[in-house]
Amino acid sequence: MYKIRLKNVAKAHQYEELTKIFxxxxxxxxxxxxxxxxxxxxxxxEEFDNNRELTDKINKSFEFSLxxxxxxxxxxxxxxxxxxxxxxPVWGTLTGIRxxxxxxxxxxxxxxxxxxxxxxxxxxxxxxxxxETVADIYDYQMKTAGKAEKNSLGLYIGIPFCPxxxxxxxxxxxxxxxxxxxxxxxxxxxxxxxxxxxxxxxxLYAESxxxxxxTPTTLTAEQLDKLLYKLRxxxxxxxxxxxxxxAGRPDTVTExxxxxxxxxxxxxxxxxxxxxxxxxxxxIGRAHRADETIKAFELARGVGVKEIxxxxxxxxxxxxxxxxxxxxxxVLSMSPENITxxxxxxKRASRLAEKDKNYHYHHADEAGEMMExxxxxxxxxGYIPYYLYRQKHMxxxxxxxxxxxxxxxxxxxxxxxxxxxxxxxxxxxxxxxxYFPEENRLERTANVSNYEIYMQRxxxxxxxxxxxxxxxxxxx
Numbered sequence: 181m182y183k184i185r186l187k188n189v190a191k192a193h194q195y196e197e198l199t200k201i202f203x204x205x206x207x208x209x210x211x212x213x214x215x216x217x218x219x220x221x222x223x224x225x226e227e228f229d230n231n232r233e234l235t236d237k238i239n240k241s242f243e244f245s246l247x248x249x250x251x252x253x254x255x256x257x258x259x260x261x262x263x264x265x266x267x268x269p270v271w272g273t274l275t276g277i278r279x280x281x282x283x284x285x286x287x288x289x290x291x292x293x294x295x296x297x298x299x300x301x302x303x304x305x306x307x308x309x310x311x312e313t314v315a316d317i318y319d320y321q322m323k324t325a326g327k328a329e330k331n332s333l334g335l336y337i338g339i340p341f342c343p344x345x346x347x348x349x350x351x352x353x354x355x356x357x358x359x360x361x362x363x364x365x366x367x368x369x370x371x372x373x374x375x376x377x378x379x380x381x382x383x384l385y386a387e388s389x390x391x392x393x394x395t396p397t398t399l400t401a402e403q404l405d406k407l408l409y410k411l412r413x414x415x416x417x418x419x420x421x422x423x424x425x426x427a428g429r430p431d432t433v434t435e436x437x438x439x440x441x442x443x444x445x446x447x448x449x450x451x452x453x454x455x456x457x458x459x460x461x462x463x464i465g466r467a468h469r470a471d472e473t474i475k476a477f478e479l480a481r482g483v484g485v486k487e488i489x490x491x492x493x494x495x496x497x498x499x500x501x502x503x504x505x506x507x508x509x510x511v512l513s514m515s516p517e518n519i520t521x522x523x524x525x526x527k528r529a530s531r532l533a534e535k536d537k538n539y540h541y542h543h544a545d546e547a548g549e550m551m552e553x554x555x556x557x558x559x560x561x562g563y564i565p566y567y568l569y570r571q572k573h574m575x576x577x578x579x580x581x582x583x584x585x586x587x588x589x590x591x592x593x594x595x596x597x598x599x600x601x602x603x604x605x606x607x608x609x610x611x612x613x614x615y616f617p618e619e620n621r622l623e624r625t626a627n628v629s630n631y632e633i634y635m636q637r638x639x640x641x642x643x644x645x646x647x648x649x650x651x652x653x654x655x656x
Contacts, residue, residue, distance in 0.1 A: 181237040182208040187245040192219035197275040201577045202261040258305050269577045272305030277570045283314045325594045328601035332387040334592050338607030339396040340631050346465045367635045369410045371606050374642045376414025378650045386415050388592040389423045397427040401436040408444035428452040431468035433476035438483045451476050452491035456507040477514050487588050489518035495547030495575035504550040517588035521554045523578035525571040544576030558583045567593045608634040614652045
């Protein structure tokens, strides 16, 4: 077992996450001057000294001190762990989810793209290739999306229902009867009416709308009609640049639903195969086959959906790089406008974590090979990376990256990762964010994640938005 002694450190969470990239949680302990209750692997020096059972388990110790900056301490740890374990993660010391935003901040602070890249490489220890990727994505975002207008916001509408629960899923998603879904929809529409009135009163408008989940196409065509009609009544469509509808499960996609979406101005949908290998689909709990993905895609094209995204996952159980290459080739043959490649993240609340909590350590190399293949193959086909984010417990400490044909980027995805625009989120689990440009910071306010409690406490959710979102937006 490893002892990581950190001197002059009060908050250890960042360093704990960095350590987990190299060492499994059960194989290290962080020793501080005083215990940090927010870092699960931390203990005070006094507690450590008095715990003979723990001290006897220690095989090797590292010692670091916070003298110059948190970034320098993280770099010192990275270099020491690299020497000890012979492993050099491509994202360096970065444990946050928004590398592109960090690059943008560094560019603003230094006034130089090259200086920002140098800081990524030399202070944060990010590899040359990833530093270049981040810089290219930032450049593309500035060229295509630019800065959000002051009174604009992104509107998120959450449908927390799925036909089945995937092996790796930890999102707010549930299976439910149509009666329950109908009651939820009524509550959601009431919240939509409320926020629509508040937006109009304050001169706010939605630049983009994202209907996500869960799986929004779990709704019937009639329920989609009901929701999208209310959206039209509450949102100024003249200023709206895009409406995205997640149709993630191909087995929930029908021609009637797609026609309904197009009727109300939905111009982007996401059909998510994850993999085109039927055996893997069955293993991970997806209730569809690969041929149903192709059928759903053809239906969407047939009714006139302009832009289609398809999500894929690297590092799925049992898959090789060859399996992933097969999936990518099948998806490319359909020529969607966007392809988003996710690195499998093993969340604590998922069934996969219950089966193998250290899955993301065991399959790191394969997931990395798959992602590098995706960059190479998609680049050769004319797709470019346009947004990128990371999560905890990602296999191989990798990334999720969206690729697009030039001019087909999803604006909502760019904005929510850039964090320079307010986001108004409706429904169970929705997290609204007020952006304060003068201070370059966000304030969050969340709806409860349980859909049943959301319905019961809807008036409280509306009051939260009034006080913590709309009244705060007026101060910006």
